Amino acid sequence: DAKTTQPPSMDCAEGRAANLPCNHSTISGNEYVYWYRQIHSQGPQYIIHGLKNNETNEMASLIITEDRKSSTLILPHATLRDTAVYYCIVSLYSGAGSYQLTFGKGTKLSVIP
Amino acid sequence: NAGVMQNPRHLVRRRGQEARLRCSPMKGHSHVYWYRQLPEEGLKFMVYLQKENIIDESGMPKERFSAEFPKEGPSILRIQQVVRGDSAAYFCASSLDTYGYTFGSGTRLTVV
Numbered sequence: 001d002a003k004t005t006q007p008p009s010m011d012c013a014e015g016r017a018a019n020l021p022c023n024h025s026t027i028s029g030n031e032y033v034y035w036y037r038q039i040h041s042q043g044p045q046y047i048i049h050g051l052k053n054n055e056t057n058e059m060a061s062l063i064i065t066e067d068r069k070s071s072t073l074i075l076p077h078a079t080l081r082d083t084a085v086y087y088c089i090v091s092l093y094s095g096a097g098s099y100q101l102t103f104g105k106g107t108k109l110s111v112i113p
Numbered sequence: 114n115a116g117v118m119q120n121p122r123h124l125v126r127r128r129g130q131e132a133r134l135r136c137s138p139m140k141g142h143s144h145v146y147w148y149r150q151l152p153e154e155g156l157k158f159m160v161y162l163q164k165e166n167i168i169d170e171s172g173m174p175k176e177r178f179s180a181e182f183p184k185e186g187p188s189i190l191r192i193q194q195v196v197r198g199d200s201a202a203y204f205c206a207s208s209l210d211t212y213g214y215t216f217g218s219g220t221r222l223t224v225v
Contacts, residue, residue, distance in 0.1 A: 043117075043204050043216030044156065087155065100172070101214065103148075103155035 018075040022088030117217035138207030
């Protein structure tokens with residue numbers, strides 16, 4: 001499974017865009033990039049995922065570089081409720097057809113009033 | 114849709130007792146996953162189950178831990194003879210297929 005590298009922490013002013021980077025230089029061709037976040041001690045929340053193309057949903061945008069070695073999660077207008085640990089994950093396919101999500105330390109995003 | 118329901122939210126057990134953690138997946142979801150989060154660490158995969166079958170238990174400790182997902186009822190993660198090192202948050206997730214988990218709120222196990 002490919003490993004990811006994220007900065008341990010970031011600050012963002014409320015109302016501004018939060019851009020969270022992730023490096024995954026060893027990603028293989030059939031692996032997706034997933035983003036989850038964990039607010040305080042709650043269960044992780046799915047945000048978005050993508051393979052090659054940029055993706056956008058109601059929560060965020062995901063920009064994947066052409067070589068797929070890195071990606072950026074964009075929260076267009078950060079609010080205080082977006083303060084959380086954000087995990088960038090590359091999916092791992094086991095032989096049984098399931099996949100495991102390997103969570104690293106993530107990036108602790110602090111949205112500042 | 115009530116989402117993924119886990120209970121209890123908090124569980125305290127003395128060393129040597131058994132802990133039983135329950136997870137009811139979202140309606141219609143047949144895939145269940147258990148993860149463990151130790152304090153100040155990321156989540157670690159434990160086991161993946163479908164109804165009545167364990168599909169992947171590569172993350173489960175070899176002893177004392179077991180999981181099931183019966184035809185009827187919730188998925189159960191059982192920890193026998195708990196030790197202090199088992200203290201953690203245990204999260205269950207479910208999915209309709211093998212993409213896109215929905216996580217529950219977790220069970221915080223404290224072993225005293």
